Amino acid sequence: MAITHNLGFPRIGAKRELKFALERYWKDQSSRDELKAVGAQLRERHWQDQARLDFVPVGDFAFYDQVLDMSFTLGNLPERVRGFHGDALDNAFRVARGRSAQAAEEHGACCSGVAAGEMTKWFDTNYHYIVPEFTATTNFSLDATRLVTQLAEARACGVNAKPVIIGPVTYLWLGKSKDDSDRLALLPKLLPVYGALLDAFAAQGVDWVQIDEPALVTELDAKWRDAFVTAYDSLSARRVKLLLATYFGQLQDNLELACALPIDGLHIDAINARDELVRAAAMLPDTAVLSAGVINGRNIWKTDLNATLEWLTPLAKTLGERLWIAPSCSLLHVPVDLESEQKLDAEIRAWLAFALQKLDELTVLADALNHGRDSVASALASNAQAIENRRTSPRVNNPAVKAAVAKIDAALGQRLNPYITRASKQAARLKLPAFPTTTIGSFPQTAEIRHARSQFKAGALDEAGYQIAMQAEIVRSVREQEALGLDVLVHGEAERNDMVEYFGEQLEGYAFSQFGWVQSYGSRCVKPPILFGDISRPKAMTVEWITYAQSLTDKPMKGMLTGPVTILNWSFVRDDQPRSVSCRQLALAIREEVLDLEKAGVRVIQIDEAALREGLPLRRSQWHAYLQWAVESFRLTANGVQDETQIHTHMCYSEFNDIIASIADMDADVITIETSRSDMELLDAFDNFKYPNEIGPGVYDIHSPNIPSQEHIVQLMRKAAERIPRERLWVNPDCGLKTRQWAEVVPALTNMVAAAKTLRAQQH
Numbered sequence: 001m002a003i004t005h006n007l008g009f010p011r012i013g014a015k016r017e018l019k020f021a022l023e024r025y026w027k028d029q030s031s032r033d034e035l036k037a038v039g040a041q042l043r044e045r046h047w048q049d050q051a052r053l054d055f056v057p058v059g060d061f062a063f064y065d066q067v068l069d070m071s072f073t074l075g076n077l078p079e080r081v082r083g084f085h086g087d088a089l090d091n092a093f094r095v096a097r098g099r100s101a102q103a104a105e106e107h108g109a110c111c112s113g114v115a116a117g118e119m120t121k122w123f124d125t126n127y128h129y130i131v132p133e134f135t136a137t138t139n140f141s142l143d144a145t146r147l148v149t150q151l152a153e154a155r156a157c158g159v160n161a162k163p164v165i166i167g168p169v170t171y172l173w174l175g176k177s178k179d180d181s182d183r184l185a186l187l188p189k190l191l192p193v194y195g196a197l198l199d200a201f202a203a204q205g206v207d208w209v210q211i212d213e214p215a216l217v218t219e220l221d222a223k224w225r226d227a228f229v230t231a232y233d234s235l236s237a238r239r240v241k242l243l244l245a246t247y248f249g250q251l252q253d254n255l256e257l258a259c260a261l262p263i264d265g266l267h268i269d270a271i272n273a274r275d276e277l278v279r280a281a282a283m284l285p286d287t288a289v290l291s292a293g294v295i296n297g298r299n300i301w302k303t304d305l306n307a308t309l310e311w312l313t314p315l316a317k318t319l320g321e322r323l324w325i326a327p328s329c330s331l332l333h334v335p336v337d338l339e340s341e342q343k344l345d346a347e348i349r350a351w352l353a354f355a356l357q358k359l360d361e362l363t364v365l366a367d368a369l370n371h372g373r374d375s376v377a378s379a380l381a382s383n384a385q386a387i388e389n390r391r392t393s394p395r396v397n398n399p400a401v402k403a404a405v406a407k408i409d410a411a412l413g414q415r416l417n418p419y420i421t422r423a424s425k426q427a428a429r430l431k432l433p434a435f436p437t438t439t440i441g442s443f444p445q446t447a448e449i450r451h452a453r454s455q456f457k458a459g460a461l462d463e464a465g466y467q468i469a470m471q472a473e474i475v476r477s478v479r480e481q482e483a484l485g486l487d488v489l490v491h492g493e494a495e496r497n498d499m500v501e502y503f504g505e506q507l508e509g510y511a512f513s514q515f516g517w518v519q520s521y522g523s524r525c526v527k528p529p530i531l532f533g534d535i536s537r538p539k540a541m542t543v544e545w546i547t548y549a550q551s552l553t554d555k556p557m558k559g560m561l562t563g564p565v566t567i568l569n570w571s572f573v574r575d576d577q578p579r580s581v582s583c584r585q586l587a588l589a590i591r592e593e594v595l596d597l598e599k600a601g602v603r604v605i606q607i608d609e610a611a612l613r614e615g616l617p618l619r620r621s622q623w624h625a626y627l628q629w630a631v632e633s634f635r636l637t638a639n640g641v642q643d644e645t646q647i648h649t650h651m652c653y654s655e656f657n658d659i660i661a662s663i664a665d666m667d668a669d670v671i672t673i674e675t676s677r678s679d680m681e682l683l684d685a686f687d688n689f690k691y692p693n694e695i696g697p698g699v700y701d702i703h704s705p706n707i708p709s710q711e712h713i714v715q716l717m718r719k720a721a722e723r724i725p726r727e728r729l730w731v732n733p734d735c736g737l738k739t740r741q742w743a744e745v746v747p748a749l750t751n752m753v754a755a756a757k758t759l760r761a762q763q764h
């Protein structure tokens, strides 16, 4: 009898109910009780949705973030919010957002008081968690209220509840020491609190606890590996059974370690580490449960159930009751319900499974294992049909695209001449001053733009009317930039609601959902487009807008594109071929756009790779392979142009130290990066590596409403000039201006242009 369970469920709600409830509360449009009621309703609904499983997760719900909640459970609040009394929920929001509700936004710095906790990516997903903060003197104390209360709620719903917590080693691993002390030194103080938490569960009659230790899929040194032994030796004496959950990858050299821990069960991500599952079955003691993560919790494709049963059945025979099955990881990373989709093309829809459908798949697998395949013959047959349709569909397979990818050779990604030669030709053509000024692409998304877009979507504005409205915005952007005296202009991206969706919508091989939202952080969600087939570009995507913008000015107008790696990393990507292949297909499609822009006379083309760094694999040993195809894809996209055409790229981060050589390999003529927040400290990467081409270190932090002064910008640029020769420096903001107001942008850019003039006037 295989046992079914789930590691975690998306909490945002099928219609993003949690997002809207949070935002109402933060804007003071609803009470705390109303917000809490929405949370309770969502938890209840989601437990009902999972009720047919043998074990259902409890504790995976969070109003903002599950790591933040764990910090509260462990009594690890940052010093700066300890003084606050009142509701714990408000305190959690203070840590997460730097304020509890809207007040600070309205009153400015005077009441904001506390700094927001740092946020960072949850392993290699696009979910962001609030980083636990530690110092040498951090103490922990248990607050089990949230978990115990939710346990009672779950039981009242009639489900078999399994509390889910983040394990002690991963909790320390996820955090940051604020005083450079060794956070592992806190383990002896932390373990008794975990012990007390397990005791609290035991007192409630809890049988199994899922304890997440995904740090085990990363490269760990001896010290961290030892910590696992210490931790689980100490916790094994408790009266609950521990299911240690790993996910997002292979355990590799941590596999033996995990199997030797005194735990009652181990969960392994069978999507990424199926071989390890079989090895673990042999290594675990014969009393331990092995949980197989057989349904992909990271994508939206139907599982090939018959193929899964092929390899799973023998394991089930060996393990009997000791086999548990589940999705590979928490379903936090997929949308809730495919049933909500009304507009998805029927053929493509038949290939998909969102969270609820993934649980259906899980129960079919369990039935097949427990009662024989005949008991679910029709479900298996229709699954086989869907898998076969997808595999052979002409929508997925485009022989011309496959042939083009097969023909790629290194020369395609090679500029005709080295940067030095190109730079002088570009200088002769563009005639830019020293310290040229530019912006990153978007200008404020005004109420007019949003209104026109929603009218157009609703059918109240026709194509021509929409075009006119967007052109009016372009005119406005160009006039503003001319008045400001910027050197290289942009059209402002008014026609784009999203830098990936905009291109996806115009490419063959992409589909879009209406409700396919996935939590990114707090109330923020993204709706990744679905890359399902071979990618091609039926026609030019941006040329009309850019040539229109260029017709309004004599200054060079930048063509503005999103790069292949970023499009890939921000999409749900097909799982039937390597990501590198899909990326090369995207590269060839965007390359055609680059060449069309060049043909149309566009002299400067920017290809954004905002998400290139995000795609780095969890293990450093795999970085090289990723960077190789990622950089190759960028080169394929960008480097087919003539020497005179200037290629820019933009990246929304600046931790370049470990990937700077790859960035240089992309061979863009100009790169603009985010540096302003850290006072150019982030340019450290450029100390040890002589970046060969031009750089625009961002001097205006667009994430803040603050207006940088002229002096501040001059100072930042002087720091940059200590590392990069001044003739290769550009002056620009650190990202697009989409989220700002014109009233902020105009004074900020006025100061930026003035700063560039000051710099030009100064002697070398």
Ligand code: GLN
Pocket (backbone or CB within 6 Å): 440, 441, 442, 493, 499, 560, 608, 610, 650, 651, 652, 735, 736, 737, 738
């Ligand atoms: N060109 C885009 C913009 O300005 C870049 C956005 C980004 O880097 N995230 O909006």
Ligand code: ZN
Pocket (backbone or CB within 6 Å): 440, 610, 650, 651, 652, 653, 734, 735, 736
């Ligand atoms: Zn950016």
